[in-house]
Amino acid sequence: MSETQVFGMPKVWKSEVHTHYCPGCTHGIAHRLVCEAIEELGIQNRTMALAPVGCAVFMHQYLDIDMMEAAHGRAPATATGMKTVRADKIVFTYQGDGDLASIGMGEIVHAMNRSLPLTVIFINNAIYGMTGGQMAPTTLLGQKSTTSPTGRDAKVNGYPIRVSELLATLAGPAYIERVALTSPKYIIKAKQAILKAFKNQVENKGVSFVECLSTCPTNWGKRPVDACKWLEETMMPYYPLGVLKDFE
Amino acid sequence: MAKGRVTVREEFCKSCGLCVEACPKKTLRIADHLNPKGHRPVEQFKPDDCVGCAMCARICPDVVLTVYKID
Numbered sequence: 001m002s003e004t005q006v007f008g009m010p011k012v013w014k015s016e017v018h019t020h021y022c023p024g025c026t027h028g029i030a031h032r033l034v035c036e037a038i039e040e041l042g043i044q045n046r047t048m049a050l051a052p053v054g055c056a057v058f059m060h061q062y063l064d065i066d067m068m069e070a071a072h073g074r075a076p077a078t079a080t081g082m083k084t085v086r087a088d089k090i091v092f093t094y095q096g097d098g099d100l101a102s103i104g105m106g107e108i109v110h111a112m113n114r115s116l117p118l119t120v121i122f123i124n125n126a127i128y129g130m131t132g133g134q135m136a137p138t139t140l141l142g143q144k145s146t147t148s149p150t151g152r153d154a155k156v157n158g159y160p161i162r163v164s165e166l167l168a169t170l171a172g173p174a175y176i177e178r179v180a181l182t183s184p185k186y187i188i189k190a191k192q193a194i195l196k197a198f199k200n201q202v203e204n205k206g207v208s209f210v211e212c213l214s215t216c217p218t219n220w221g222k223r224p225v226d227a228c229k230w231l232e233e234t235m236m237p238y239y240p241l242g243v244l245k246d247f248e
Numbered sequence: 249m250a251k252g253r254v255t256v257r258e259e260f261c262k263s264c265g266l267c268v269e270a271c272p273k274k275t276l277r278i279a280d281h282l283n284p285k286g287h288r289p290v291e292q293f294k295p296d297d298c299v300g301c302a303m304c305a306r307i308c309p310d311v312v313l314t315v316y317k318i319d
Contacts, residue, residue, distance in 0.1 A: 003253070007315040009300035019310060023287065024264030028309025184270055184303040217264075224264040 011042055012064050018212045019062055024224020025182040026214040027056055030123055033065060033187070034094070037195045040165055040204055043117035048082055048092040050075040054096035055129040073104020074121065076111030083116045091199055092119035098128040099161050102135040110169070115172035115206040121199045122163065125214040125237060135160045145217030145219070160238065168244040174206030176245040180213040180236065182228035189241075205247065213239055251288060251318040252300020254292050261289035261312045267304035273297040 009015050011244040012035035021027050038044050044065060051059040053072040060067035070078040075093035083091045100108050100122050111118065120235055128134040135152060138154070138160050142151040164178045175197060179190035190212060197208035215227040215233055222230055249315035254276070261283060268276045269291055269310040275298045290312070292298065 001319050003316045004319070005314065006300055006317045007254075007305040007313070009311045009314070013311055015311075018260065018285070021309065024266055025309055028311070029307065032309075032311055083258045184306045187306050205318055219260035228266070228269075 009121065010039045012036075014037050014064050018061055020058055021055065021215075022218045024215065024217045024227065025129075026125075026212075028122065029181045029187060030121060030190075030214065031059065031062060032057075033194045033244055034121060036094070036191065037073055037198045038065065038090075040195060041198055042248055043090045043198070043202065044048075047092070048086070049091070050079050050082075050093040051128075052093070052095040052099040053098050054099045056094055056096065056123070059094060073099050073102065074107055075099070075214050076118070079109055079118050080114065082136065090119075092107050092121060092198070094121045095123065095202040096129065097122070097124045097136045097138040097163075098127065098131070098134075100128065101161055101243050108163075109170070112167050112207055112209065113170050113172045115174065117201045117204045118207045119201050120207065120209045121194065121197070122209065122211045123214045124163070124211055124239065125216040125238075126160070127216050127219045129216050129219055133216075138163070138180070138239075140234065162239060164209065164239075167209060172207065173209060173245055174200050174247045175208040175243075176211075177209075177243045178211040178213065178239060179188065180231065180241055182213070182231050186241070193227070211239075213241075234235065251296075252298040252302075253295065253316045253318060254298060254304065255314045255316075256290055257312045257314075258283050258289040258293070259285065260310050261287055262310055263287040263289065263292075264309065266307045266309070267313060270303045270307045272301065272303060273299060 180186040275294040301316040305313040
């Protein structure tokens with residue numbers, strides 16, 4: 001009888017560090033998928049990353065790669081600078097929806113339009129997590145948050161922004177896909193999308209963007225398992241999964 | 249049929265229960281004891297039913313689970 005390990009910890013993940021994320025937060029899954037992609041491509045020694053302002057602000061403590069902290073929403077601008085001066089490095093940004101879709105909307109649009117070989121991981125959980133559950137640009141109509149206590153109203157707050165669709169109208173981006181992180185079948189697809197996004201950069205194919213639908217059990221006021229169900233039932237119809245742009 | 253085995257890094261588990269829900273054979277549950285962080289860690293209470301599919305490890309946000317396949 002022999003035993004083989006079929007699933008273990010990626011080497012890029014710092015195994016002895018406790019993450020500060022709430023129980024059931026899918027940030028950890030996104031981190032792990034990024035770690036697995038870096039490990040599989042063997043690019044750990046030449047990867048530089050930009051952490052966002054948001055819940056993933058301490059990401060540099062969890063991943064064993066060089067990381068830098070950008071001002072709120074400015075990660076794509078900083079990444080553009082990094083990639084311009086060090087074209088041999090692999091540069092990725094990891095941003096939430098309050099960071100990328102709100103204050104950083106200008107930066108991401110121009111970074112995508114310029115189409116330097118970068119990788120952008122966008123975590124969409126339809127709420128501001130770190131600051132305490134305020135309404136984000138991606139908050140769904142009728143969804144309650146601390147700044148929309150009766151639910152988001154289109155007349156007052158406008159409609160939620162579908163960032164991937166918006167960026168797919170640009171001519172520059174090489175690859176845009178929306179994935180979810182709520183069950184193993186979606187996570188396997190998300191893994192392939194993130195791996196492809198990094199592979200495109202290794203092969204110098206322009207900017208790749210992966211939007212990950214993510215849960216925020218604490219600010220949604222749900223148990224982790226219920227939050228996953230709510231995402232699949234409520235968020236997925238408005239944010240359909242799939243490849244929105246692929247240069248091939 | 250190939251069998252599997254799961255090991256848990258108990259001190260890192262946050263008791264979110266996503267793995268319990270994801271396990272197709274329902275071999276996992278939340279334990280009664282506490283870990284040093286004050287969470288009740290997950291445990292495998294039906295190890296004989298485990299097939300080593302690694303669904304639990306794929307959904308774990310804290311990389312708590314390591315999965316082995318026994319041939």
